[in-house]
Amino acid sequence: MSDVAQAAGVSSATVSYVLSGKRPVTEETRQAVEEAIERLGFSLNPVARSLRTGKSTLVALVVPDIANPFYALLARSIQDELRGRGYHVLVSSTGARRDEEEAFLREAVQQRFAGVVMTPFRLATDAFDVLRAAGIPAVVSADVSFGEVDLVTPDAETAVREALAHVAATGRRHVGVIGGPRDAAGGDPRLERVRKYAAEAGLSVAEEHVVHGEHTREAGAEGFERLMSARRRPEAVMCGNDITAVGAMDTAERLGLDIPGDVSLVGHDDIDFASLVRPRLTTIRYPAREVGRVAAELLLEQIDGRTRHRTVRVTADFVARASV
Amino acid sequence: MSDVAQAAGVSSATVSYVLSGKRPVTEETRQAVEEAIERLGFSLNPVARSLRTGKSTLVALVVPDIANPFYALLARSIQDELRGRGYHVLVSSTGARRDEEEAFLREAVQQRFAGVVMTPFRLATDAFDVLRAAGIPAVVSADVSFGEVDLVTPDAETAVREALAHVAATGRRHVGVIGGPRDAAGGDPRLERVRKYAAEAGLSVAEEHVVHGEHTREAGAEGFERLMSARRRPEAVMCGNDITAVGAMDTAERLGLDIPGDVSLVGHDDIDFASLVRPRLTTIRYPAREVGRVAAELLLEQIDGRTRHRTVRVTADFVARASV
């Protein structure tokens, strides 16, 4: 930068101001500086800038598993929103492990990230206080609140009731649930919603028909297997997400069980592939792109100075296909 | 850091050396420093460190589309390999657009990234010279070479021959191809391989049976439609990747075409969902996890000083399922 300054016959401060536009510069000097920049092929060093300003251009997206298409799409959406504003997105998969989640939070303050978008799974509810204390904008995408942080969360009440009614309409009475891990922070809202609205649809959820596991294909396969070996099988299974539903399908196939003939299956998220598996997966759609858009917007608002935290609900919709 | 130094009654240089271990420190001072670090909750500022050393801890992964499960898995694999070594992975989707690809390369030198792993699509063959000039390690994951850069590339000859033989064995003679974009850098090696080995399997690839498009579901759907409206339909279609194959399935379904009854379909990559669509997709497996592992390894070798560039071939395997 001092090279540029010298070449343009000005001080390095002026070069800085030409670049940032933070104070007026005569057309003349601007021209000279820009010409020198061009000629020398100069470009700002973002690292030095970060050190000086204490702010980086890095936004971390922390999710349980980037290989889950829901999060992959979320990542693309957030990236698309933020790139134009000059931010870079760092993606991290935690494997839904608490130590990893905590590690990333620490990393975020250490690296002075410009912001963090996270789907936490096992974090303590006050875990985001450290970000808040460090003045790092954060937004959480989750079913439950994590304290005083921006939250984008599904509004899935109606969708769940519709799903349940739909299941009931096919004559099923006993529904099982493949829930998330037992030790997830904030419990298991997706499971609780099913419990809450089952009765009004004339459905029952027996305790032995509730299994827990990670949100992975393998865990879905296992969970479904346990459900199918219950003394009395559930006639329909609500899955924590589409990936576990796919796992359930793996098992159903292995066991020679017909879906939906023998058991109905309902997923959650509506990833792209939900319509491609056979039978096509009936599911509750949670729009990853919109979630990403909203999260990015909330983050930018914070970066621009908003301090009071907001919660935005994104509507989930019931999508009837062929697995019920 | 100077706080720690003061608290421990040493100089900040000593604190630095305790942390880096780059020169001997008496057990005594080490203890004092570590105690002070602990007590003050100090942690190194990576930004300052980067500025001073000129090296960052950021590795960029640049792919056409992170929402493509192949790249998502690649991302996780690379991240898993690199995290333990202290690097962070920045993921960027370019949409396979040349300007985006170039923008990221520029960004990489500007930000002094520790390394770049990229799957370029429309870059000029010499585009990586700028990284080389800037001393930034790079590895390309692609079918074709991009000049003097480390390359991890599929060894798919055998798999393609097997696939073609398999298609021929079902009595098909005319095979079509849904290839990549016409203006992709390095042409379309996957298409060329099919052309090259078709004859030896007794198959023919008519010019009107070759269509081009992006590697997306939509493009796959369109391409397949064009193929199906040819005067004489191909009896089998080789797809650029599994995502385009899925798009082809969309169209087949809409057109009421049976797969493999009316047309056979062969994909490429073997993403997780290939075995879940119906019919299960016959495909050429290119192992994303291993590709990621190899790419990470090559990158680390470069970071550790290797300068001569290497090429590693990763074997692709033919996977027979139900779409042929």
Place this chain on the structure above:
DNA sequence: CTGAAAGCGCTAACAA
């Protein structure tokens, strides 16, 4: 074995 001090490249007071 340890300390002093320069300097990475930038921004933002403060002065002019």
Place this chain on the structure above:
DNA sequence: TTGTTAGCGCTTTCAG
């Protein structure tokens, strides 16, 4: 409208 300068937090040479 422009320049001077301090300093962000670290690493590393040079002395001791």
